Amino acid sequence: xxxxxxxxxxxxxxxxxxxxxxxxxxxxxxxxxxxxxxxxxxxxxxxxxxxxxxxxxxxxxxxxxxxxxxxxxxxxxxxxxxxxxxxxxxxxxxxxxxxxxxxxxxxxxxxxxxxxxxxxxxxxxxxxxxxxxxxxxxxxxxxxxxxxxxxxxxxxxxxxxxxxxxxxxxxxxxxxxxxxxxxxxxxxxxxxxxxxxxxxxxxxxxxxxxxxxxxxxxxxxxxxxxxxxxxxxxxxxxxxxxxx
Amino acid sequence: xxxxxxxxxxxxxxxxxxxxxxxxxxxxxxxxxxxxxxxxxxxxxxxxxxxxxxxxxxxxxxxxxxxxxxxxxxxxxxxxxxxxxxxxxxxxxxxxxxxxxxxxxxxxxxxxxxxxxxxxxxxxxxxxxxxxxxxxxxxxxxxxxxxxxxxxxxxxxxxxxxxxxxxxxxxxxxxxxxxxxxxxxxxxxxxxxxxxxxxxxxxxxxxxxxxxxxxxxxxxxxxxxxxxxxxxxxxxxxxxxxxx
Numbered sequence: 001x002x003x004x005x006x007x008x009x010x011x012x013x014x015x016x017x018x019x020x021x022x023x024x025x026x027x028x029x030x031x032x033x034x035x036x037x038x039x040x041x042x043x044x045x046x047x048x049x050x051x052x053x054x055x056x057x058x059x060x061x062x063x064x065x066x067x068x069x070x071x072x073x074x075x076x077x078x079x080x081x082x083x084x085x086x087x088x089x090x091x092x093x094x095x096x097x098x099x100x101x102x103x104x105x106x107x108x109x110x111x112x113x114x115x116x117x118x119x120x121x122x123x124x125x126x127x128x129x130x131x132x133x134x135x136x137x138x139x140x141x142x143x144x145x146x147x148x149x150x151x152x153x154x155x156x157x158x159x160x161x162x163x164x165x166x167x168x169x170x171x172x173x174x175x176x177x178x179x180x181x182x183x184x185x186x187x188x189x190x191x192x193x194x195x196x197x198x199x200x201x202x203x204x205x206x207x208x209x210x211x212x213x214x215x216x217x218x219x220x221x222x223x224x225x226x227x228x229x230x231x232x233x234x235x236x237x238x239x240x241x242x243x244x
Numbered sequence: 245x246x247x248x249x250x251x252x253x254x255x256x257x258x259x260x261x262x263x264x265x266x267x268x269x270x271x272x273x274x275x276x277x278x279x280x281x282x283x284x285x286x287x288x289x290x291x292x293x294x295x296x297x298x299x300x301x302x303x304x305x306x307x308x309x310x311x312x313x314x315x316x317x318x319x320x321x322x323x324x325x326x327x328x329x330x331x332x333x334x335x336x337x338x339x340x341x342x343x344x345x346x347x348x349x350x351x352x353x354x355x356x357x358x359x360x361x362x363x364x365x366x367x368x369x370x371x372x373x374x375x376x377x378x379x380x381x382x383x384x385x386x387x388x389x390x391x392x393x394x395x396x397x398x399x400x401x402x403x404x405x406x407x408x409x410x411x412x413x414x415x416x417x418x419x420x421x422x423x424x425x426x427x428x429x430x431x432x433x434x435x436x437x438x439x440x441x442x443x444x445x446x447x448x449x450x451x452x453x454x455x456x457x458x459x460x461x462x463x464x465x466x467x468x469x470x471x472x473x474x475x476x477x478x479x480x481x482x483x484x485x486x487x488x
Contacts, residue, residue, distance in 0.1 A: 014449050016283045018273030019462065025288070029262030039260045041295070044269070044286040047447070051285070074428045075448040075459075076435035116431030135457070153452050184318045187360030191320035203291070204319040205258050208397050213379070215319075218263065 003169030006032055007059040008042040011052055011070035011080050012150055015044050024069040024155045031159055036168035036222075037065065047071055052083035060087070060145050065166065067159070070150030072139065074116040081140075084147055085124035095123040098138055105136040131161040170222040175231050179238060182206070182213035189237040190217065197230035199223050247413030250276055251303040252286040255296055255314035255324050256394055259288050268313040268399045275403055280412035280466075281309065291315055296327035304331070304389050309410060311403070314394030316383065318360040324391060325384075329368035332386055339367040342382055349380040375405040414466040419475050423482060426450070426457035433481040434461065441474040443467050 008028055014020040025042050032039045040063055045051040052071070059066045071080030085092035098121035106113050120137035123129065130139035130146065132154060139148040139158045148158040179186060183206045194202040200221040207214050217234065221227040252272055258264040269286050276283045284307055289295040296315070303310045315324030329336035342365035350357050364381035367373065374383030374390065376398060383392040383402045392402040423430060427450045438446040444465040451458050461478065465471040 013445075013447055014462070015269075016273055016286065017464075018270060018275075018277050018283075020449065021267075021270040023265075025259075026262060026265040029260055031262075033262050039262075040290060042260065042288040046284060073431075073448070073450055075431040076438055077447055111426075111428070114428065114432060116435075117428040119431070120428075134452075151450055151452060182355075184355070184358065184361040184364075187318040187320065187363070188358060191360075194320055201257075203257055203321055204317070205264065206317055206395055208378075208395060218258070220261075 003036050003038045003172075004064040004167065005038050005040050006065040006067060007040060007063045009052075009055050009059060009066060009068040010042065010044040010150075011047065011068060012044075013046050013077070015070075016046055023152050024150065027152070027156055028067055028069075028159060031163060033172065035163055035166070036171050037166065038169075047077045047079060049079055049083045049086070052080060053087045056084055056087040056145060060143065064144060066145040067162075068145065068147050069155050072120065072137070072147060072149055074119050074137075078119065080147060081122050081124065084142060084145060088124065088142055088145075090124040090126060090142065092122055092124045094118055094121045098123050098129060101129075101136055101138060130158050133157050133161075172220055172222055173224055173227050174218060174220045175227060177217045177219075177231065177234065177238075178214065179217060180212070180214045183215045186215065186217075186238065190234070193230065193233050193237055196233065197226060199226040200230040202230065202234075247280050247282045247416075248308040248411065249282050249284050250309040250311060251284060251307045253296075253299050253303060253310060253312040254286065254288040254394075255291065255312060256288075257290050257321070259314075260290055267396050268394065271396070271400055272311055272313075272403060275407060277416060279407055279410070280415050281410065282413075291321045291323060293323055293327045293330070296324060297331040300328055300331040300389060304387065308388060310389040311406075312389065312391050313399050316364065316381070316391060316393055318363050318381075322363065325366050325368065328386060328389060328391055332368065332389075334368040334370060334386065336366055336368045338362055338365045342367050342373060345373075345380055345382060374402050377401050377405075416464055416466055417468055417471050418462060418464045419471060421461045421463075421475065421478065421482075422458065423461060424456070424458045427459045430459065430461075430482065434478070437474065437477050437481055440477065441470060443470040444474040446474065446478075 015022045045055050071078050123140050127140035127142040134154045134157045146162050148155050203218045205216045219230050259266045289299050315322050367384050371384040371386040378398045378401045390406050392399050447462045449460045463474050
């Protein structure tokens with residue numbers, strides 16, 4: 001059976017202006033690979049209602065799951081929750097369960113609830129809350145879209161809250177062989193080998209190290225025997241210059 | 245006059261599997277901001293012909309410029325050039341100018357030309373070559389799409405080759421004020437202040453440092469006077485806890 005598919009939507013002007021380097025995509029990509037869910041596409045859009053709405057609609061229609069990061073805080077530029085409610089035609093307002101979570105946390109911490117903080121309790125009708133063990137203000141899941149915060153510590157905690165509830169496919173196995181020769185030397189035999197092993201995905205990832213070109217050849221399959229056969233075939237073709 | 249707009253398309257299974265952490269988006273975002281070109285959207289797609297073709301068509305129709313990274317090497321999974329030729333309905337084959345560049349480089353370096361390396365001379369009809377001072381194999385510009393390599397050292401060199409030929413808008417000025425208080429404390433006055441300064445874009449970017457919440461407030465405008473007025477207004481509102 002094919003693995004479930006997923007997309008990520010990163011929301012934030014600060015990524016597109018180069019002010020902030022996104023780290024959530026890389027984190028999520030690794031987590032999904034471990035969970036045998038195939039991340040097929042990622043997008044980054046600005047803090048713009050229509051851009052968020054359109055991207056969520058397109059991605060939710062195309063893939064099994066969509067994970068978003070960013071734009072669910074208390075400030076005027078945090079418009080993700082409203083844009084996503086709009087994308088699904090749902091009503092949105094302060095929801096009592098989310099407000100109660102925040103109020104209890106603020107009472108414990110001596111923080112004053114105010115109108116801005118109350119914005120973080122705006123949850124679309126019918127959405128399920130995502131637990132936030134770091135700063136309490138919850139994310140939410142609406143249909144197949146999981147809406148999470150952008151601050152990495154909070155995003156990562158929310159991913160840990162959401163993923164156990166999502167069913168993955170067969171775990172993907174992988175082997176990497178580093179070849180200290182440029183891709184152009186090995187591309188021909190590599191292509192022939194890849195064609196002989198249809199159950200194995202073979203990728204070549206070039207690098208430059210100390211001014212020399214090399215390639216990491218990555219073999220991926222959910223079939224352990226097929227994977228080993230492809231690696232063995234490759235090592236026969238590459239008698240020199242590789243490091244298993 | 246509004247700044248020119250741009251999108252980035254990152255092409256590569258290795259980013260979506262979490263094997264590789266992309267750095268090209270962050271680099272390009274900073275370069276475009278410096279050049280007064282507004283990066284409006286970014287996407288990451290797999291090494292898949294239809295995914296690349298569709299994304300390029302959508303992005304090229306929507307924005308003034310599209311910058312791609314990845315998938316133009318010599319191996320069987322490098323399919324970007326063919327997918328982009330297809331996106332524009334152009335014929336693609338080994339082109340003599342690109343072949344000559346590669347041949348001269350290989351002759352100088354004692355490298356053998358072979359069928360795989362010749363793949364890197366596949367350039368769509370009508371495209372302009374992008375200089376690659378690192379490893380010679382060129383990128384290309386076709387209509388408003390700039391097609392570049394994924395290896396960061398090569399991508400960055402190609403961006404340096406392309407950007408001087410693109411006209412930017414008015415340089416964007418920015419000021420950042422770090423506030424050592426959580427966003428929820430300041431969001432109300434911040435929103436009122438932002439509304440009073442329509443020529444200035446005001447963003448709030450939360451962080452967690454030593455278990456304490458803080459926010460960087462970023463002011464952006466191409467009008468220096470308007471920018472300073474907004475910052476001054478903000479500082480009046482925030483008598484404590486900020487670091488200019």
